[in-house]
Amino acid sequence: MKQIKLFIIDDSAIVRQTISKLVENESEIEILGVAADPIFAMQKFKTTGTPDVIILDIEMPRMDGITFLKKIMSEQPIATIICSCVAMSGSLKAIEALQSGAVELIEKPNLQTKTFLEKSKKSLIQSIKAAANSKLKIIPSLQKKTDSAILQTTDNVVMQKKNTQFIGGKRVIAIGSSTGGVQVIEKILTSLPSVTVPILITQHMPAGFTASLAKRLDSISNISVKEAEDGDELKSSTAYIAPGDTHMLVQRVGLKYIIKIKDGPKISHHKPSVDVLFRSFANELGKSGVGIILTGMGGDGAHGMKEMFDIGAKTYAQDEDSCVVYGMPNEAVKLGGVTHSLSIEKIIELIQSIK
CATH class of the missing domain: 3.40.50.180 (Methylesterase CheB, C-terminal domain)
Incomplete structure (x- = not known):
């Protein structure tokens, strides 16, 4: 079976490490790379190749996740999972990301709660597999209205x-x-x-x-x-x-x-x-x-x-x-x-x- 090539983009090194740890023993998933922001990610894509699935944070330096998402969806769509906090501002932006082309949404890991991480693993892997199986296409009538x-x-x-x-x-x-x-x-x-x-x-x-x-x-x-x-x-x-x-x-x-x-x-x-x-x-x-x-x-x-x-x-x-x-x-x-x-x-x- 072909492995799912996963790329993680998050400005928190701990979050990148945690997500990597949760999926590292999954034979169906290969971690292609990680990056602290979309600019670094795009540079790495030139050497690693394009991933099948991206796990994407929203708030990041230099380029935020939604701007990056809209860019790739208009140029070369990649199945994207949004990783967001549940605070009101974060959840509103997560919904905007889903409406802009992301296919899945996961809650940002609570790094201090072991049971949360254990529960997160199964959900995370399900989301990665679902994203990898998605058909990405632009539907004109779903284009986002301006604010x-x-x-x-x-x-x-x-x-x-x-x-x-x-x-x-x-x-x-x-x-x-x-x-x-x-x-x-x-x-x-x-x-x-x-x-x-x-x-x-x-x-x-x-x-x-x-x-x-x-x-x-x-x-x-x-x-x-x-x-x-x-x-x-x-x-x-x-x-x-x-x-x-x-x-x-x-x-x-x-x-x-x-x-x-x-x-x-x-x-x-x-x-x-x-x-x-x-x-x-x-x-x-x-x-x-x-x-x-x-x-x-x-x-x-x-x-x-x-x-x-x-x-x-x-x-x-x-x-x-x-x-x-x-x-x-x-x-x-x-x-x-x-x-x-x-x-x-x-x-x-x-x-x-x-x-």
């Missing part, structure tokens, strides 16, 4: 948003995604002029980053977007993002539907888990649920989608051509739980048509 354009539209969007009580009996949409999913979710939500049903989204993401994702999406979408909270009553024209490191479910209470946020072990190797969300839709919504599984590594969501399909719900998968990683959708298709496979554009049309 001024976003600021100009934000106030208008907020003023026009209307959230009304959602009455049981109508459709509710569940979306699950992982590697490459943030870009697709942004395209979907920002392309919707309006939507009359609630949308629940489970995106694989570490704790501390999902609030920033929701805030960012809310600022550029016509519908409301929020990080889900336990007890939230579903409202129309609203998207709810599952908080990192928890599971999100839907529960019917009389004629209303509410969100339940629960702790517990990882399901299908993930927390939040798409399977957990889809299974709750099968149990609580039955035929009124609509399931959509997007790009991502692994099989999370496939079994839950099959349960939705078996109970009579409509289920859809992102097609292979438009996926960054055709893993989760492929597993759902192989299990026989998908009604149709669709492009991103067709998924947007589908959501707009659901009442």
Whole structure:
């Protein structure tokens, strides 16, 4: 099997050493090199060759990570994993990096916590393998808006948003995604002029980053977007993002539907888990649920989608051509739980048509 050539770019020597130590015994991964900033990295690429995967810090001297990311994605795309702290400023920049072409996000190692490092190793290796399997391509409509354009539209969007009580009996949409999913979710939500049903989204993401994702999406979408909270009553024209490191479910209470946020072990190797969300839709919504599984590594969501399909719900998968990683959708298709496979554009049309 061909080794994955990994390059680590971080201005902290300790972080570079720690990440190198976590993967050094993995036979499938070769550490091609390390650098303290992107300028050094680009110089080293001339002798080492281009890596398959980059682990990239954001705040660095001479050139920050996002500037470097945009440069390589426009010239010679390389699968990039963002390594970021969970502080609000760091998480907002991490979300910007995902929207600029990064395919995975990991939390910067807590170097003083042994258990954190032990837990990080498995997640780190999964992220590296997922990134190595990703298909990198530029989608023109996903090009980042300028900051001024976003600021100009934000106030208008907020003023026009209307959230009304959602009455049981109508459709509710569940979306699950992982590697490459943030870009697709942004395209979907920002392309919707309006939507009359609630949308629940489970995106694989570490704790501390999902609030920033929701805030960012809310600022550029016509519908409301929020990080889900336990007890939230579903409202129309609203998207709810599952908080990192928890599971999100839907529960019917009389004629209303509410969100339940629960702790517990990882399901299908993930927390939040798409399977957990889809299974709750099968149990609580039955035929009124609509399931959509997007790009991502692994099989999370496939079994839950099959349960939705078996109970009579409509289920859809992102097609292979438009996926960054055709893993989760492929597993759902192989299990026989998908009604149709669709492009991103067709998924947007589908959501707009659901009442």
